[in-house]
Amino acid sequence: MLVQAVLPAAAARAESPQVLYMLHCQGCHLPDGGGSPGSVPSLTREIGRFLDAPGGRAFLVRVPGSFDSPLDDAELASVLNWMIGRFDPGVTFVPYTAHEVAGYRGEPLTDVEGLRAELLDAIARRELSPPGPSRASREADEARESDRSPR
Numbered sequence: 001m002l003v004q005a006v007l008p009a010a011a012a013r014a015e016s017p018q019v020l021y022m023l024h025c026q027g028c029h030l031p032d033g034g035g036s037p038g039s040v041p042s043l044t045r046e047i048g049r050f051l052d053a054p055g056g057r058a059f060l061v062r063v064p065g066s067f068d069s070p071l072d073d074a075e076l077a078s079v080l081n082w083m084i085g086r087f088d089p090g091v092t093f094v095p096y097t098a099h100e101v102a103g104y105r106g107e108p109l110t111d112v113e114g115l116r117a118e119l120l121d122a123i124a125r126r127e128l129s130p131p132g133p134s135r136a137s138r139e140a141d142e143a144r145e146s147d148r149s150p151r
């Protein structure tokens, strides 16, 4: 009997990633991820590109909106995975786990804008290489390329 009484309450507590996004993130990022030009960057077809840049996975966790949210590490992992799939469909990526998020969350970013600019710069340089059928094969091509001509 006790179990029956407790289970629905526990299930109700575990909000879906979409609900967590609505509660904690969409006030700034908006329901469609579009943000506000000049203050909140658009996530639409933009968020996935960070995953390719060195340090980019950590960045998505360490921006203040993620880092300072009341979400626990598992919730933040699920919201980020949901956001990437929702706002940048077609991106193939390794989903975040609570463990990975916890590691990045150890330390906040001190210069968010500076790091963001660096990442975008690194991404822009990568995007100059011809687009391949998928990011993964592009990465593999780049790896072979740098084997031949070390920078």
Ligand code: HEC
Binding pocket: 021, 024, 025, 026, 027, 028, 029, 039, 040, 041, 042, 043, 046, 047, 059, 060, 061, 063, 064, 065, 066, 069, 071, 079, 080, 112, 113, 116
């Ligand atoms: C108070 C407004 C605000 C809220 C609330 C907010 N964010 Fe953000 N978010 C921003 C701003 C502004 C940026 C740009 C980087 C920066 O200056 O922090 C950003 C950047 C991001 C980025 C990196 C994308 C990029 O292009 O820089 C991610 C990922 C992100 N936020 C996730 C979240 C998540 C997850 C939540 C909810 C748990 C959330 N944000 C809540 C304002 C917000």
